[in-house]
Amino acid sequence: MRFESTERYVASDDLAIAVNAAITLERPLLVKGEPGTGKTELAQQISGALGLKMIEWHVKSTTRAAQGLYEYDAVSRLRDSQLGDGKVEDVGAYIKRGKLWEAFAAKERVVLLIDEIDKADIEFPNDLLQELDRMEFHVYETGETIKAVQRPIVIITSNNEKELPDAFLRRCFFHYIRFPEMETLRAIVEVHHPGIKDRLLTAALTQFFDIRDTPGLKKKPSTSEVLDWLKLILAEDLTPEDLARDAKNTLPKLHGALLKNEQDVALFERLAFMNRGER
Numbered sequence: 378m379r380f381e382s383t384e385r386y387v388a389s390d391d392l393a394i395a396v397n398a399a400i401t402l403e404r405p406l407l408v409k410g411e412p413g414t415g416k417t418e419l420a421q422q423i424s425g426a427l428g429l430k431m432i433e434w435h436v437k438s439t440t441r442a443a444q445g446l447y448e449y450d451a452v453s454r455l456r457d458s459q460l461g462d463g464k465v466e467d468v469g470a471y472i473k474r475g476k477l478w479e480a481f482a483a484k485e486r487v488v489l490l491i492d493e494i495d496k497a498d499i500e501f502p503n504d505l506l507q508e509l510d511r512m513e514f515h516v517y518e519t520g521e522t523i524k525a526v527q528r529p530i531v532i533i534t535s536n537n538e539k540e541l542p543d544a545f546l547r548r549c550f551f552h553y554i555r556f557p558e559m560e561t562l563r564a565i566v567e568v569h570h571p572g573i574k575d576r577l578l579t580a581a582l583t584q585f586f587d588i589r590d591t592p593g594l595k596k597k598p599s600t601s602e603v604l605d606w607l608k609l610i611l612a613e614d615l616t617p618e619d620l621a622r623d624a625k626n627t628l629p630k631l632h633g634a635l636l637k638n639e640q641d642v643a644l645f646e647r648l649a650f651m652n653r654g655e656r
Contacts, residue, residue, distance in 0.1 A: 378400060381426070384568070386419070386422040387557075392554060398550055405533050406550050408553075409551070409553045410537075411536075429530065430488070432476055432480045432489050434477075436497050438498075441504075442497075443475075446478055446508065447474055447478055448472070449471060450473065476489065477514070481526065486527040487530070488529065489532070491532070493536060495535040502542055503544060506544060556589075562582060562600070566578060570611060577615075581603075581617075584622070585598065596641060
C-alpha cells in the first residue's frame, strides 16, 4: 500500500515519502502549508489512489473534540421519558456517532481526514491524544469500549494559524508542503489545463511568481488561485501580449483571481503611481 502522484494530483517526492512513512508507522500525518496548496485534496487523492473510503471531519472554531467520538442527547431522552416513550431504556438510541467512531467501526481500512485542526480551541488536539494513539475510546453512557477494527490512515491538516501542543506533535509524522517551484507548478497546471500553449503558460507563471515575490504583499496567491486565474485567461482567450504590464498599470489582468484583499490591490496601484513618477 504505497501512495504516489495521481492523474489529478502532482505529489513531490518528499510528500509521497511522508505519506508512505505515516502509513508504515501507523501514525497520523500532520500536513501544514499555505492555504490552497492542496492539503485537503491530498487526503482525497490518497483515498482514491489506495481504493479506500474517505471520512471527512471539517473542524470549525466551535468544534469540540468529543464530537468526533460521539454526542449524547440527554435532552431528548428526558423529553421521551416524560412522554412515556419506551425507547428511553435504550441509551444507545440517544447517542450519535462521531467521525472517529465511524472510522473505528469501519470493517475495512479508511482514510480519516481531520481538516484544519488549528481552527479549534488550543485544547482540541490534546483532547484527542489518547484516542488517536490507542485507536480506542470509552462510551460512558453505555459502558462499551470502541476499538478500531482496522487502524485508519489519519490525515490532519493545519494552516498554521496557531501552534499545536508538543504532546500532540510527538504522535504525528509531520510534513510541510512548500510552495511548488516553477517546473512543479507547470506540471500541476498541465494536470488541470492540459495542452495550454507554452508561451502563454510561461508568461502567466512568470508574472504570477513576480506577484508572489512583491514586497509588502499581505496574502500571497496560492496554487488554487493561479489555476483559477489560468482558467479565466483561457476563457477570455488572452495572449502573452495581453498579460504584459506597463508602468501605468501594474495590476495583472483579471487580478481578482489572485489578489484577495483591498490592501494588496492598493499596493499594486501605489507601485504603478511610483513607476509613473520615475518616468
